[in-house]
């Protein structure tokens with residue numbers, strides 16, 4: 236027989252087993268597993284057994300629109316009786332072979348039919364890996380846009396802003412031409428990105444001044460960021476006590492005057508949309524929370540014997556007088572209450588009960604690594620520097636900075 240001849244001696248159709256098919260069923264609003272399976276032609280009693288098995292690894296109540304079911308079935312030899320099976324007349328009766336639900340990007344749950352007709356469930360956890368990634372950019376209009384242009388995921392950008400919120404006033408200090416650079420982790424499973432991990436190296440150059448921090452676990456098991464001398468990034472007060480990614484009135488496109496500290500003004504303003512979260516600049520006790528004349532909705536926090544901070548024009552206040560707050564805790568939302576020309580946070584730092592310039596206040600610094608901890612940090616720093624240098628192909632800035640030490 237030649238290669239193109241077809242062998243017709245065996246009647247293929249007669250003995251071939253019924254063919255398995257896999258259908259992908261998207262969960263819609265109001266769908267139930269039972270309804271989806273019976274609509275696909277599966278007998279109600281079989282569907283019930285399969286769902287009971289699935290329930291041992293996944294609560295069917297957690298099924299959400301957007302979930303997808305991979306249903307593998309083969310045609311039943313007997314056609315179902317609609318009255319018994321729950322399968323509508325005209326739909327082909329199907330035997331359920333398996334049902335797989337990707338519950339999260341790293342976890343699948345699956346039910347499979349055993350030889351005796353019972354169903355058994357299992358959860359399949361995918362192994363994840365960390366993929367170190369670098370990004371860098373020059374700021375043209377805002378850090379936000381520069382970071383998104385460089386492909387930095389929003390969650391990583393938020394982490395970046397938080398790391399530098401202790402040091403940098405994102406409204407006034409960041410200018411066109413300033414730079415950022417990052418080494419961060421992406422979490423992958425089967426080669427696909429499933430999540431973002433932590434920033435390992437964070438760098439910002441603002442007005443020619445380089446700030447660079449490395450992630451390191453201290454002897455108590457806490458992760459924190461430290462500069463090359465082993466000094467923690469943490470300060471007693473935040474310089475940007477607001478969600479920095481949402482600052483609107485950056486340089487060059489000011490819609491209304493944004494004031495810095497002057498003798499007349501005695502505070503700094505951060506322009507951001509109404510509803511932007513405002514953070515407690517430091518740990519402390521709420522001294523005032525309520526209406527306060529031209530300040531509108533107003534909060535004042537006492538941090539210690541020396542420092543207090545105040546927040547004005549809020550749309551909402553989320554703390555009560557007398558309550559204790561932690562640094563970074565959301566205490567209210569940006570608004571334009573009181574004497575105000577548009578949504579912004581008016582922020583004051585009081586030193587010994589006198590308003591002082593938040594930009595010039597010299598704050599006590601946080602923890603400094605010493606001894607074995609400092610040695611372990613230096614080792615980690617060298618690893619991260621070399622990892623960065625290997626991955627970075629776009630710019631020599633960071634490699635140069637590392638080499639200069």
Ligand SMILES: [Zn+2]
Pocket residue numbers: 494500502503504580581582
């Ligand atoms: Zn103001």
